[in-house]
Amino acid sequence: MAKRAHSLTITGVAAQGSDAILLSLEVEAGQLQSFRFQSGQYLTLAVSVQGNEFWRCYSITSEPVEGQPISVLVRRVAGGCVSNWLCDHARPGQPLKALPPAGRFTLARPGQPALLYAGGSGIAPIFALIREALAQGAARVRLFYANRDRASAMLLAELEALHSGACGRLQIEYWYDAEQGLPSPAVLAAQTQGLEHADAYLCGPEPFMRAINAGLQVAGFDPLRVHQEDFGAAGGQQTEEEAEPDGEAAQLTVQIKGETHTVPVNAGEVLLAGMLRAGLPAPHACQAGECASCMCRLLTGEVQRLESSALDDDDAAEGWLLACRTRAVSATLRVRFP
Numbered sequence: 001m002a003k004r005a006h007s008l009t010i011t012g013v014a015a016q017g018s019d020a021i022l023l024s025l026e027v028e029a030g031q032l033q034s035f036r037f038q039s040g041q042y043l044t045l046a047v048s049v050q051g052n053e054f055w056r057c058y059s060i061t062s063e064p065v066e067g068q069p070i071s072v073l074v075r076r077v078a079g080g081c082v083s084n085w086l087c088d089h090a091r092p093g094q095p096l097k098a099l100p101p102a103g104r105f106t107l108a109r110p111g112q113p114a115l116l117y118a119g120g121s122g123i124a125p126i127f128a129l130i131r132e133a134l135a136q137g138a139a140r141v142r143l144f145y146a147n148r149d150r151a152s153a154m155l156l157a158e159l160e161a162l163h164s165g166a167c168g169r170l171q172i173e174y175w176y177d178a179e180q181g182l183p184s185p186a187v188l189a190a191q192t193q194g195l196e197h198a199d200a201y202l203c204g205p206e207p208f209m210r211a212i213n214a215g216l217q218v219a220g221f222d223p224l225r226v227h228q229e230d231f232g233a234a235g236g237q238q239t240e241e242e243a244e245p246d247g248e249a250a251q252l253t254v255q256i257k258g259e260t261h262t263v264p265v266n267a268g269e270v271l272l273a274g275m276l277r278a279g280l281p282a283p284h285a286c287q288a289g290e291c292a293s294c295m296c297r298l299l300t301g302e303v304q305r306l307e308s309s310a311l312d313d314d315d316a317a318e319g320w321l322l323a324c325r326t327r328a329v330s331a332t333l334r335v336r337f338p
Contacts, residue, residue, distance in 0.1 A: 005046070006031055007095045011069050016154040017147075020075035020121060021087050022061065025096060027070060037064050037101035039132035040125045040229070043072050044291040046097040046283075049081045052257075053097075055285040055293035056082040059124035059203075059229070060101060061155065063131065070101075073124035073154060102290040102310065105129075105229035108199045111136035115195045116143045117188070117212045119204020120152070125229050126203050127155050127162075134166055140198070142171045144191050146208065149178040188215030196221070202228035250301075250328035254280060255336040265328050270306070271335070272323035282323060283337065289325035296323055301333025 008031075012024035025043075027035045042059045058072035074090075077083045090096075105125055107114070114133045118126040123145060133141050147153040153174070163170050173191070175183055188211060192200075200216060202209050209228055216226060250265045252274055265274035272294050275282040285293040289308025297319045305316060306325040321335070 004034075005097050005099055006034060008070075008098045010090055010092050010094045010096055012071075012092060013090050016073060016075075018151040019087070020073060020152075020154050021090065022071055022155075023058075023074050023086060023090055024062070024069040024071045025098065027067075032066055034100045035070060036066070037070070038106045039064060039128040040106040041101040041103040042105075042125070042286075042291075043070065043101055044099040044285045044293050045072070045082065045086070046293070047082050047085045049085055052281045053283060054082050055099075055283050055291070056080075057103075057285045057291060059103075059128065061124050061127055061158075073121055075121035075154070099291050099293060102286065102292075103229070104290070104309075105201070105203070105227065107132055107136070108225070108227060111138055113138055113140040113195055113198040114142075115191060115198045115200045116141070117191070117200070117202045117204070117208075118143065118145045119208035120147055121154065122203030122205070122208070122229070123155050123159075124203075126201060127158060129201055130159075130170065131162060134162065134169060139169060140171075140195060141166070141169055142173075142191060142195055144173050144175065144183075144188065146175040146177065146183060146204070149176050183211065185211060185215035185218050188212050189219035192216065192219040192221055198225070200226045202226065203230075206230070250330065251332045252328065253332070253334040254282070254296075255299075255334070256280060256282065257337075268327060270324055271303075271321075271326050271328065275323060284324060287324045289322050292322065294323040295320055296335045296337045297321070299334040299336055302329040303327060303333060304329050 008025040011026045014022045016022050042057045044055050044057050046053050046055045058074055060070055061073050062071040074083050074086045076087050116126045130141055202212050249267050251262055252265045253262045261280055263274055263278035272284055283293050285291045290310055292310035298321050304327045308322050308325040311320055
């Protein structure tokens with residue numbers, strides 16, 4: 001069934017670096033089954049700002065141990081309504097709406113050597129993967145961790161604790177742009193030495209990940225062993241294989257927050273893209289069909305559902321769809337957000 005939102009209670013807020021917090025959330029006994037997770041997955045959290053509800057994804061840093069709080073790393077983003085609200089207002093005891101864990105950025109081969117690259121807050125899922133790889137017995141784990149400067153670096157104490165307990169299996173190179181400049185493809189490629197047959201894991205800003213991919217290409221690294229987390233950085237657009245420019249545009253009527261809007265959707269475009277282009281306050285987060293924050297019900301019309309992991313056949317039979325993974329087939333259609 002579709003992932004439904006739960007109310008979790010904030011149990012801890014700890015500063016991380018100069019502009020981030022580690023947010024801990026209590027999972028009650030009746031929620032344990034819904035909130036089981038794997039290292040590398042994320043939570044989708046909601047906050048209300050000026051009467052509008054916004055959802056965003058944050059990677060889980062805590063261990064997947066049942067009965068323990070779930071922690072996520074939240075870093076301020078310029079203009080980011082959710083991250084800034086959480087950094088400014090989150091306090092222990094407050095309830096916070098959350099969707100169950102999601103994401104496929106998990107270890108491809110647990111227990112095998114791993115090469116990891118993290119940029120800024122991208123350390124959150126990378127940290128979780130490092131801990132899991134070591135726990136599964138990986139003989140060699142190497143991390144390249146880049147930040148703007150030393151003050152903004154996060155999870156340093158936690159990384160050093162892992163390093164101290166790894167008995168020489170974990171190597172960490174810290175990189176600070178303010179002191180060393182941006183890492184070149186040659187520097188990034190050098191990290192592969194001795195780990196040419198490992199899996200590589202990437203998380204960070206888009207320019208950083210592009211540079212890493214360029215470095216891995218220079219090193220002759222097998223692209224099939226490169227895994228990256230980007231939280232739908234493509235902005236809700238389909239991949240080239242999924243895009244279908246042919247066909248007719250549609251008129252989409254959206255019922256949301258007690259109001260009705262009609263917006264155009266281009267041929268081959270997912271519904272969420274048309275809503276956001278028109279400025280509608282459509283809830284969304286991962287934009288990859290995993291978190292279910294953009295779930296809405298089809299009232300009239302025909303659609304094509306693209307692959308997703310958040311809804312099953314029963315949900316589709318009841319009319320539910322994910323706006324980020326659905327295209328119009330009929331010339332008109334109507335949807336309603338809960």
